[in-house]
Amino acid sequence: MQTLVDATRRKASALVAGLDPVPSRLPPELRDLSEVFATREFCRDILEAVEPYAAAVKLQAAFFERLGPAGMRLYADLVGAASALGLPVIADVKRGDIGPVAAAYAEAHLGVYGADCVTVNPYMGVDAVVPFLEEARRRNRGGGVFVLTATSNPSSGAFQEATDPPLYEVASKLVAELGRAGGDYPDTGAVVGATRPEVGRRVRELLPETLFLTPGYGAQGGDASGVHPLLDERGGGVLVNSSRSILYAYEDSETGYREAAREAARSARDELRRVGVRV
């Protein structure tokens, strides 16, 4: 995790810019290119545009997987391009499998493709998380793992709050149990959305020292105040991801997509500062 934390301090920014290249929303001037090439141009431009304001980037693996083997070459390319810009990469893969299977996924994303951190799904228990941690520890590059805990999507409540104790508490305990101290935060983080404040507050109680990766900010209707209950005692401990409101800022703007994305990233960083998110 230290790689991420160092980047937030260097940039004085808690913002993670998410690369979710939805084909139908690529800028019109790129639509004559092949899909892989258009996605490549778009993503490389976005990386450069957001670099001054984002601490890190999150690549959504699905959109590259959908482009077949050429999409995975592009994914590798973009991890490299982000790293060359000094942006740590979170591979948003949400893989959830066990033993040698989880080890293969871990080697793929933290090794072959070279991301710093990954997101992992805990449905199969600790067996699903440990191989990723082992891989990150073995590489010893300050990487880590974010475990899905309380996600931000509409139907997550119905599933994650259906039991006693609620699922997000079970996941929180798993995160607390597996994290190894070392830097400013343990190497096992949690994905905690900004859309259910009571849930977020409870997860923070259970995980006072954990780094959170927080999606659901910046989408239609969301605002930075949703991040408040997630902050740790110091007012930090949260990396806030914004994807579509940065990538597709050009849709509501007079400027080109590069400039619009840069402005959106700057304003997201500033808003996070304004509401008191510390790095």
Added chain:
Amino acid sequence: MQTLVDATRRKASALVAGLDPVPSRLPPELRDLSEVFATREFCRDILEAVEPYAAAVKLQAAFFERLGPAGMRLYADLVGAASALGLPVIADVKRGDIGPVAAAYAEAHLGVYGADCVTVNPYMGVDAVVPFLEEARRRNRGGGVFVLTATSNPSSGAFQEATDPPLYEVASKLVAELGRAGGDYPDTGAVVGATRPEVGRRVRELLPETLFLTPGYGAQGGDASGVHPLLDERGGGVLVNSSRSILYAYEDSETGYREAAREAARSARDELRRVGVRV
């Protein structure tokens, strides 16, 4: 699901052969080849070897993902090779994401790569499952989705039984709610392991009409009797996956890997028949 069910009847077999090509266990005669090429030779040979006895094959995506973009070309190749042999393909991807992200994964595996069925992780609720079902329904090729419900790995109990009601019951309800009737079984199946008989029996009570995909059979110490509690009223409704005990049967055999895999598949099919699993 009907594609799978038809195959079990045509082959008179409830066996799914799993392709989990662990590099360190590839046969010695292939180890001089590059890893991608060795994996390709091995998997193609195994597909031909098991074809007479397996109803379908399950490809474990992680082992191809670990080989980088060339591994994904191989994955595409093997889906094609299996289909050419008349073997329906279950893409064991266990993806779990939402909205356009889940739709991208669904398009990747059911579309670009051409699998018939996929495994899906329900941690993020119905949002994580519906896009896969929509893709399968849109393609209308008799495919479907298997939702992780009660998995077979050692640590799954600690997570899936930590709450009241247990997580596997919440997942069972989600499966029941989403499945659409049409063929012999609804198009939403469940992954239910053979290692926790009480849990399996309860999931079957909750899902009397659902097709189960059952891992954890054929590994060291497992036997076909663990499948019994999972059977439906008719004595069917279960597809049993065996991966390593078929793939690596050569390690305990005097014959080559092809012959050993073929024999292991035949004997697994026969044992499932003997304990009364109907197709």
